[in-house]
Amino acid sequence: MSVISPDALVAADAPEAATATPVRFVGPKGDVTPSARAWADRIGFKGKAGEILAVPDASGGLDHVLVGTGATFDPMSARGLAVKLPTGLYRLEADPEDARVAALAILLGRYVFDRYKSKDRPDVRLVAPAGLDAAEAQRIAAACALAREMVDTPPADMGPLQMETIAREIAEAHDAAISVVAGDDLLEQNYPAIHAVGRAAAPHRAPRIIEIGWNLDRTDRPLVAVVGKGVAFDTGGLDIKSAAGMRNMKKDMGGAAHALALGRLVMQAGLDVRLVVLVAAVENAVSADAFRPGDVLSSRKGLTIEVGNTDAEGRLILADALARAGEHSPELTLDFATLTGAARVALGPELPPVYTDDQALADDLLAAAKAVRDPLWRMPLWPGYGAAIDSEIADVRNDSAAWAQGGSITAALFLQKFAPTTGAWAHLDVFAWNSRGRPGHPEGGEAQGLRAAYAMLKARYGG
Numbered sequence: 001m002s003v004i005s006p007d008a009l010v011a012a013d014a015p016e017a018a019t020a021t022p023v024r025f026v027g028p029k030g031d032v033t034p035s036a037r038a039w040a041d042r043i044g045f046k047g048k049a050g051e052i053l054a055v056p057d058a059s060g061g062l063d064h065v066l067v068g069t070g071a072t073f074d075p076m077s078a079r080g081l082a083v084k085l086p087t088g089l090y091r092l093e094a095d096p097e098d099a100r101v102a103a104l105a106i107l108l109g110r111y112v113f114d115r116y117k118s119k120d121r122p123d124v125r126l127v128a129p130a131g132l133d134a135a136e137a138q139r140i141a142a143a144c145a146l147a148r149e150m151v152d153t154p155p156a157d158m159g160p161l162q163m164e165t166i167a168r169e170i171a172e173a174h175d176a177a178i179s180v181v182a183g184d185d186l187l188e189q190n191y192p193a194i195h196a197v198g199r200a201a202a203p204h205r206a207p208r209i210i211e212i213g214w215n216l217d218r219t220d221r222p223l224v225a226v227v228g229k230g231v232a233f234d235t236g237g238l239d240i241k242s243a244a245g246m247r248n249m250k251k252d253m254g255g256a257a258h259a260l261a262l263g264r265l266v267m268q269a270g271l272d273v274r275l276v277v278l279v280a281a282v283e284n285a286v287s288a289d290a291f292r293p294g295d296v297l298s299s300r301k302g303l304t305i306e307v308g309n310t311d312a313e314g315r316l317i318l319a320d321a322l323a324r325a326g327e328h329s330p331e332l333t334l335d336f337a338t339l340t341g342a343a344r345v346a347l348g349p350e351l352p353p354v355y356t357d358d359q360a361l362a363d364d365l366l367a368a369a370k371a372v373r374d375p376l377w378r379m380p381l382w383p384g385y386g387a388a389i390d391s392e393i394a395d396v397r398n399d400s401a402a403w404a405q406g407g408s409i410t411a412a413l414f415l416q417k418f419a420p421t422t423g424a425w426a427h428l429d430v431f432a433w434n435s436r437g438r439p440g441h442p443e444g445g446e447a448q449g450l451r452a453a454y455a456m457l458k459a460r461y462g463g
Contacts, residue, residue, distance in 0.1 A: 008107060008141075009134040010089060010127050017127045020091035022064040023081070025073055025098070032066060040066065049077060050439075052084050065090070076373045078102035080439030082109030082124050091127040099129035100137075101373065107141035109440030113152040139268050140454065143261040144447035150257035151432050151445030155233035155250045159205045160198070160281035163230050163256055167210045167279060170260060174214060174267040176275075182208035191324075192298040193305065193316045197237075198282030200290035205232065207282040209321060214267050214275040222332070223274040224266070224457065225325040225420065228259025229314045229337035230281035237284050237310030238292055251445065252314070254432025255337035256281060258450050262334075265454045271461040276328050280317035284310070296394045300324060301418050306391040308399030314339050315398055315411055319418040326420035332361070332460075333425040334453055335415065342407030343429040346379070352431065352448045353379040355412035358424035365426060368459060369452035376428070376449055385410050428453070 010017055026032055028047040032040065036055045039045075045053040049070030057063035065085065067078070075098040092099040103126050112121055128134045150158060150166065164180055171178040183206040186195035191209050198207025210230075215221060231252035235241060241249070256279040263277035291297070295307045297316065300323040305316065314337050325333050343353050354376045356362050362378050369376040388404030391397040396417060400410035412427050419425040430448040437443035 008110060008125050009103070009132075009138065010125060011134070012127055012130065016089060017091070020089045020127045021062055022093050023067060023085075023090045024064055024093045025067050025069050025102075027069045027071060027073065030069075036064070036066065050080065052081075062088075073098065074373075075099075075101035076105045079105040079109035079441065082106045083122060083439050085122060085124045087123045089125045089127065092129055096130055100132045103129050103132055104137050104140065105440070107137055108144055110141070111145045111148055112442065113149060113444055115149075115153065136269075139265060140451060143265045143454070144450060146264070147254070147257040147261040147432070147447040147450060148445035150260070151251045151254045153250070155283070158250065158253065159232045159283060160208050160230065161204065163232070163253065163260075163279060163281045164208060164210050167212055167260055167277070170264045170267075171212045174264070176212050176214040176267065177216065178213075179211050180208050182206050190300050191320045192300070193320045194280050194282060196291045196295070196297050197284055197313045197316050200237070200285040200287040201283035202285070205283045205285075209324065210279040210281060211324070212263060212275070212277040214263075216274050216276075218274055221272055221274050222461070223276065223328055223330045224461075225276045225278065225328060225330040225333040226259045226263050227278045227318065227321045227325055227333065227335040228256035228280075229253070229318055229335075229339065230256030230279045231314055231317070232281065232283045234284045234311070234313065235286050237286060237313060238290050239310045240286060241311060248433065251433050252338050253281070254430060254445070255314075255335070255339075257432070257445075258336035258428075258430060258447065261447065262336075262450055262453055266457060269458060271457060273457075273461050276325065276330070278321045278325055280321040282313075282317055284313045299418065301326075303396055303417060304394040306394035306397040308397045312398045312411075315414045318415055322415060322418040322420065326422065329422040330420050331423040333420045333423065334428065335419075335426075336428050336430055336449070338432050339429045340408045340411045342411070344431060346406075346408055347377055349431045349433065349435050351375050351377050353377055353408055353429050354426055354449070355379055355381050355409075355429070356424065356426035357381050357416075358426070361424040361426055364456045364460065365452060368455035369449070372451045372455045374449060374451040374455075376452055379409060379412070381412055381416060382406070382409055383413075386413050389414050
């Protein structure tokens, strides 16, 4: 299991801090000591982005480390140092703000999914830079690690029950209430779309909706709802995916992983809110009882949904979860979902789209994303495409007409029909995955928009 070690950050006044190896960030024309310059020239170090040079001292030990920045220093690029530097304790020598960002980047880069494989890896520790809230940085890194680890865990070990178990652990740790409705009880308690999508799974992987409530008795506080899509594995249902399309579908619960991680951060920080976290957890399996193309489903909100494609299942379970969120009359609702391949076509795998019709929320989310270097891009809830999800026999259809083409937009328009109307709502269509491995960004699960959403909530509601 991945761990963000509690001793990854060392206080500046700790005795061992005096032994830390300096790390200095330099560009192609950066100033270095004469001895370091001679060594750099011998090795061929040019200060290019990603270059690292260990500079020896007079006795052959390690005196300091030079890290190339290229022409412009992006402190988040320090994430790769977590695996590039040898085991040891380091002190970042940089502008204070850059040092704080780089320190968090290195904490994020420490994540390795090694649940099934033993391997040696560097243990890079840092002296906490001046002004860094070390406890907060550790919590943020741990939240991202939780989301990534949930995504990385194979579906046999990360089914609906396992998501429930993690939610229960989070709730218990923060004295929050938790309720779970599972299996056929979903029909009795009016979650018909969640039941329809998940009913084909084996009994021990029965569908469920998981609800955490924190501070709900504090009615003087605004209520924030966080909703996550938790498809433990997506075969595509009867509209079955290809082998290639199914290969990484363990990540289709990435929205649930983000929602749980964000909820934990909010509770840990003690933000001045009431909080509801809702996770719709299912497996979209193939069996004789699977829902079918052409079926018309009921939903918690009362709208009927024509199923045009069983591989557009995420929006179906979110429909019920968002409707439930609306029953709490939230001031703000955020949903996270690995919802569409169309979002990747539009923006690629590293830039998640965010949809909202609330300008203030869009401004706050994008400002937070820029501030914490966790990119988001606002996409339009273009009403002209709304006709693409009209159905001849139901209130709405789950697959959009081909003429609209903008599959991520039409999916967001579908969700908007079920989203709470008492306050602002935003939908984040995250990929939750690194398709290309690189230092500090191993191939596999990734947290996207999580730090931005938390920064926005913290700016609005304090801590």
